Each structure stands twice: as C-alpha cells, then as structure tokens.
Amino acid sequence: MNDTTTDTSPLDENSPKNGDVWRTDPQTPYSFTELKERYLWLEAMVNHIPDFIYAKDRTGRFLYANQAILENNGLSCIDDIIGRTDFELHGEAAENARIDEIEQRVIETGEPDLGFEERALIGGDRWLMMSRVPLRDSNGAIIGVVGTSRDISARKASERLMLAQNRILKLIVDSIDITVLMRELAILIEGLADGISCATVIFSADNHPPFWEAPSLCRLPKRLSEALSSASADLICETMFDLAAHLDNFYCFEISSADGQNQGLVGVSAQNNLNKSLIEFLAGASHMAGIAIDRRQAEERIRFLIDHDHLTGVMNRSAIEARLSELLASATSTAQTLAVGFIDIDNFKQINDTLGHAAGDELLKATAGRISEIVAQSGMVARIGGDEFIVVLRESNERFEEVFERIRRAVAVTPAIENAGLRTHCSIGIAYFPDHGKTTGDLFKAADLAMYRAKQSGRNTVRVF
Structure with missing residues (x-):
C-alpha cells in the first residue's frame, strides 16, 4: 500500500478563513484548520483500508475513490478517475458485469444492494463482495451511490x-x-x-x-x-x-x-x-x-x-440354470432345438493327487478357456463344481454333435502345466430340447445320464441320451 495519498480536500484558499466556523452541533464550533485536519485524517484512514471504497454521481461518474481502487486500476492519482465511468475504464467488461444497472437501481429505488458477489473486472480469477447504498445530500435527496467491495477470492x-x-x-x-x-x-x-x-x-x-x-x-x-x-x-x-x-x-x-x-x-x-x-x-x-x-x-x-465361477471365470450353475430357463421359453415359442451337454474331465482326481491341486486348478482354467473359445456366441459355458462343466448350445449352421466332438478333441490337447506332460480327455453327454426334456431339471438329468454312459463305454467319447 502506498502511504502517500493525493490531497483531494475541497478546503482551499477560497474556503472560509481560520476565524470562520462550521457547525455540526450548534454548541461545537470548528475552525478551518481543525476541519481540514479532520478531513485529511479521515482521508488517510480510508486510504489505508484494503477494501475498495468509492462514490459516484447519478450518471455513474466517480466522485471519489480510495487508494485501493487507484492501485487496483493502475492509476497514479485520484484525478485519473474523477469524472470517469466504469465503462470508460474497463469497456465491455463493466457492461457485462451490469455495474451501472445495479447502481442505477439503488439510486432510483433508494434500496441498498448488500452482499452482492461478482467477479473483479481486472486481476484474473478474483471475486469481490459488493455493497452499494444511496448517496444523499444534506436534504436527504439521492445524488449518487456509495459502494464498498472486499476481495473474497480466497473464500x-x-x-x-x-x-x-x-x-x-x-x-x-x-x-x-x-x-x-x-x-x-x-x-x-x-x-x-x-x-x-x-x-x-x-x-x-x-x-x-x-x-x-x-x-x-x-x-x-x-x-x-x-x-x-x-x-x-x-x-x-x-x-x-x-x-x-x-x-x-x-x-x-x-x-x-x-x-x-x-x-x-x-x-x-x-x-x-x-x-x-x-x-x-x-x-x-x-x-x-x-x-x-x-x-x-x-x-x-x-x-x-x-453369476460366475471364481476359478475359471465361466458361468456358475445358478446363472446357467436361470439363463437356460429363459432360452427354453424362447425356444418353445419359436420351435427351436437346444442342446445341453455335460462334460466331465476323466481321471481328474488322479491329476490332483499326483501333481497337486495347483496343477488341477490350472487344468480347469485351461479347459474352461478351450470350451469357451469353441462355444463362443453360439451358446453358454458353466462350471458346476469339481471337474464338471455344462454347455448349452443354440441352433447354428454346425450340427450339435460336431461342436461337442470339437470340444472333446480340444480338451484332449495336452496343456503345459508345471512342465508336466498331462494326458487329459473328457466324457460328454448330450440331451436335446424338446426331445429329451422340456425343463431345465429334465435336460440336466438326461445329459448327466448320457455323460455316465460315455464313461462306462471307455471314456473320452460323446454320447447322446
């Protein structure tokens, strides 16, 4: 803050001399010297306030502005602002801020405008808390507006x-x-x-x-x-x-x-x-x-x-049962055929016992991945526990038995797990809707029986119910 202030006192050599007296109270006379000292003291106090304080006439021209306003606008003395408007100082930014509109409303209505938040016209991302009240003469007539603003950018x-x-x-x-x-x-x-x-x-x-x-x-x-x-x-x-x-x-x-x-x-x-x-x-x-x-x-x-098996990432039993019920309803109305296949990895317990459960888990994940690749968009795959999987197929250009035969051959491909050569294969049982059952339970039961027949016939084969 610049401690030097511009003397804007109206008390000059044409003012009443020291012997003349102004009275705010009939009992309290002030000499010219005393009054001028009081004015300069008041002006110095206002100029040391960091808030912006100003007065304007009815046309929006500055009558007074304290030092904070001068410095904020890059002005050197008060003569640079007296008689000018905000539009003359800031152009369209002042017009967009509706400064004149707000101040004219205060002048016309006599109602103060207190606590109005607005962006500062200069200085980037700065905000001011504005308050404006009518400026009145000694007779109470409104002759302008007095405004104060405080920087609230931090808030x-x-x-x-x-x-x-x-x-x-x-x-x-x-x-x-x-x-x-x-x-x-x-x-x-x-x-x-x-x-x-x-x-x-x-x-x-x-x-x-x-x-x-x-x-x-x-x-x-x-x-x-x-x-x-x-x-x-x-x-x-x-x-x-x-x-x-x-x-x-x-x-x-x-x-x-x-x-x-x-x-x-x-x-x-x-x-x-x-x-x-x-x-x-x-x-x-x-x-x-x-x-x-x-x-x-x-x-x-x-x-x-x-809805999915935590180990292999394919669907679990409850999820495929719910989805199959929906497919059966749709297939019934459209007279389509569905195939349900039960797949069981042959001799899985032996793999677990000889190579450990970690190897068994890797085998299950590899098997689920190979089955999923073959089924793709034509059906669904689920693991229902242990080494058993369910596959549901919708009608496609490929015969159901051919798809399941491809699954059987894919499962039989030896996976590379812990550097151990595994000879794996599976047994598959198939049931058709509507020939072998019209409900989820009936189809699962039929496919399960077909899968056990595949095992009884020597494993590593596909059987239809």
Whole structure:
C-alpha cells in the first residue's frame, strides 16, 4: 500500500478563513484548520483500508475513490478517475458485469444492494463482495451511490474446493462407471481456477489401451497431447512425469490402488503456479479417485462372482440354470432345438493327487478357456463344481454333435502345466430340447445320464441320451 495519498480536500484558499466556523452541533464550533485536519485524517484512514471504497454521481461518474481502487486500476492519482465511468475504464467488461444497472437501481429505488458477489473486472480469477447504498445530500435527496467491495477470492476458491470434494465423494458413493468418473474429475479440476487444463488417464490391467479424458486437449502441452493420442501407457507415463519435472506450471499426480499399484495419472497444466491449497486438493482428489476405482472394481468383482465361477471365470450353475430357463421359453415359442451337454474331465482326481491341486486348478482354467473359445456366441459355458462343466448350445449352421466332438478333441490337447506332460480327455453327454426334456431339471438329468454312459463305454467319447 502506498502511504502517500493525493490531497483531494475541497478546503482551499477560497474556503472560509481560520476565524470562520462550521457547525455540526450548534454548541461545537470548528475552525478551518481543525476541519481540514479532520478531513485529511479521515482521508488517510480510508486510504489505508484494503477494501475498495468509492462514490459516484447519478450518471455513474466517480466522485471519489480510495487508494485501493487507484492501485487496483493502475492509476497514479485520484484525478485519473474523477469524472470517469466504469465503462470508460474497463469497456465491455463493466457492461457485462451490469455495474451501472445495479447502481442505477439503488439510486432510483433508494434500496441498498448488500452482499452482492461478482467477479473483479481486472486481476484474473478474483471475486469481490459488493455493497452499494444511496448517496444523499444534506436534504436527504439521492445524488449518487456509495459502494464498498472486499476481495473474497480466497473464500471463493475454498468454496470451489469444498464443492469439488463433495462432488468427488458423491461419485465414490454412487459408484459410477470409471470412465464417467475420469470425465467428471477432469471437468471438476478445470473448473477450480482460470487457466487450468487437465488430463485424466486410467491404465488397463489387461493390456488394453489406456482410457483418457482431456476436456481442453488443445491447451495441454503438445508433447502430452501426442502421448495421449498414441494410446501408449508407457509413453503417457514418461511424458507426464517428465513434464512435471521440467515445467514449473505442470503437475502430475498418481492414481494409486489400495496396494500401491499405479492405476492412472492426473496431469494438470496451469497458466500460473498453483497455490499450496490447490496442489494439496489435487493430490487428495487423485487419492480419492483411486479409492473410487478400487470400490468400483470390487463391486464389479462381487457382481461377477454372483453369476460366475471364481476359478475359471465361466458361468456358475445358478446363472446357467436361470439363463437356460429363459432360452427354453424362447425356444418353445419359436420351435427351436437346444442342446445341453455335460462334460466331465476323466481321471481328474488322479491329476490332483499326483501333481497337486495347483496343477488341477490350472487344468480347469485351461479347459474352461478351450470350451469357451469353441462355444463362443453360439451358446453358454458353466462350471458346476469339481471337474464338471455344462454347455448349452443354440441352433447354428454346425450340427450339435460336431461342436461337442470339437470340444472333446480340444480338451484332449495336452496343456503345459508345471512342465508336466498331462494326458487329459473328457466324457460328454448330450440331451436335446424338446426331445429329451422340456425343463431345465429334465435336460440336466438326461445329459448327466448320457455323460455316465460315455464313461462306462471307455471314456473320452460323446454320447447322446
């Protein structure tokens, strides 16, 4: 704050001399010298207040402005502002802020306008709390407006951080899709302050290309834009970390899982250095994103396990029974044929006993994978316990028996498990809808009996009920 103030006192050599007296109270006379000292003291006090204080006439022209306003507008003395309007000082920015409209309403109605929040006309991402009251003469007539404003930028920034944090917490509670979460997070971050551009990236655990969101892609560093477009997780990581290390206004935060694995990144490019509270918020937001992803993945895993076998990933018995009931209803109305096959790995107990349960588990997973590849979109595969699988096939261009024969040959291919050569094969029993049963229970029973007949006939074969 500049301690030097401009003497704007109306008390000059043409004012009453020392012997003349002004009276605010008939009993209290003031000399010219005393009154001038009081005025200068009051002006010095107002000029030391950091808030903006001004007075305007009815046409919106400045009658007075304290030192804070002069400095904020880059003016050297009060003569540079007296008689000018906000539009003359700031152009369309003043018009867009509706300053004249609000002040004229105060003048016309005589009603104060208190606590109005508005963006500052200059100074970037700054907010002011404005209050305006009528300026009256000694007769009570309104001759203008008096306004004060206080910089509330820090408070507004804190409010934005709190709202953004609450929004992220709600996204976590709602357990929304991860891609939607990343989009929402990027938009939230860009709304925290002017000049911020954000990119959020999630890496895939199954080697799929990373998913990323960048609402203001064109404002990000070119290197980062190119890295994102490359769909290379390694290049994206390398670029973000390098930018954060060598650019003052680029920040990178890891999205970590509960076990410390890097699930993604948040990259933020800013026109100016970010303050400490905003950096801490970004770090916290990235951490919360990791929690949200962990929760979403855990819920997806739980939902998956409701209908799927935890070891092989194919459907479980309850899921295929429910789905088969739906298929039977559809097949009945369309007069289609369905095939239900029971598959049992021959001598599986011997494999478990000789090579151990870990080898047996690997064999089950390999078997489920081979069956699934053959069935593909033409049916469903389920593991119903131990070494038993169920396959349901819909009508296709290939005969049912040919599909099951391909499954038998695929299971017999020796898998490479723990460097041990395994001679595996399976027995398969088939039942047809509607010939061998019209309900799920009847078809399962018929296919199971057919499978035992296949075993009794020497194993490694296919039998129809």
